[in-house]
Amino acid sequence: MFQNINQETLMTLVQEYALPLFWALLILFVGRLVARGFTSMIRRAMARAKIDETLISFTTHVTYIAMLAFVFIAALGKLGVETTSFAAVLAAAGLAIGLSLQGSLSNFASGVILILFRPFKAGDFVEAGGVAGAIEEIQIFSTKIRSPDNKQIIVPNGQITSSTIVNYSAKETRRIDLVIGVSYKDDLKKVRTVLQEILANEQRVLVDPAPVIGLLELGDSSVNFAVRPWVSTGDYWPVRFDLLETIKLRFDAEGISIPFPQRDLHIVSGKVA
Incomplete structure (x- = not known):
């Protein structure tokens, strides 16, 4: 009789606890393998599509965590845990964490946007x-x-x-915008010719689009020319620096003055007017 009771108790324990525990562990083990295999498949597919490594890592990591969470909840269900209430608790905890980390979540969402739209x-x-x-x-x-x-x-x-x-690096070419001022007494045709020669002699200035030289404005102290050559993006700053230096040296050699703001004072009856 005692032996029969023990066998019955043992069978009951096995049915109520051992088998659910076995199935729960099996679900965790198989689910983890499936999650790893699925994320590896996603990684290989995204790598073949030449997607950015940052996006690949992010996508596979999030997918793996989501699948593990699903597997964990399924295992708890096999153990008789009420998964509906458990999921509600997780959702509430996630909401609380989200509210406390909304700044970080905003940065996270922005990071996804930057990775996707590049x-x-x-x-x-x-x-x-x-x-x-x-x-x-x-x-x-x-x-x-x-x-x-x-x-x-x-x-x-x-x-x-x-x-x-x-x-600034998105396009292959950029335009350099220079404003070159000369004196009102200088020969404007000569100034234009000198500027054209300077641009023609600079090999890094592109022929197409063609550079533009135009009279921009009649300023208070100078006549201002707009000098707008196009260059490769990587040559922007070197060409800009060299052009400014070349223009100054060439103007000095040609006797073309670059005026600076000045004011004429007229003294009338001992007073400044």
Whole structure:
């Protein structure tokens, strides 16, 4: 009789606890393998499509965590845990965490937008989020920017997507805008000819689009020419620096003056007028 009771108790324990525990562990084990295999498949597919590594890592990580959460809830259901109430608790906890981290979540969402739409890439020189510099790395929550004087600036992604982005590296060519002032006494035709020769002799200035030289305005102290050559984006600053130096030296050699603001004083009866 005692042996029969023990066998019955043992069978009851096995049915009520051991089998559900076995199935729960099996679900966790198989589910983890399936999650790894599925995320590996996603990674390979995205890699073949030549998608950015940051986006691949982010997508596979989120997918893996979501699948593990589903597997964990399924395992709890096999153990007899009320998964509906458990899911509600998780949702409430997620909402509380989300409210406390809404700034970080905003940066997270902005990081996803930057990775998906790619307004810039690593190496581009941009103005974004109130700073200017070369993009070093686009992360999920922030972007690393290297300033022209070699400082590393970490800008929250939300600050970047909520402001205007100027990408100076997006196009292959850029236009240099110079304003060159000469004296009212100078020969304007000679000035134009000299400027045309300077641009023609600069090999880095593009022929197409053609450079533009035009009389911009009659200023208070000078006649101002607009000099607008086109160059490759990478040559912008070197050509700008060289053109300004060449124009000054050539004007000096040609006797063309570059005036500076000045005021004429007339003294009448001992008083300044």
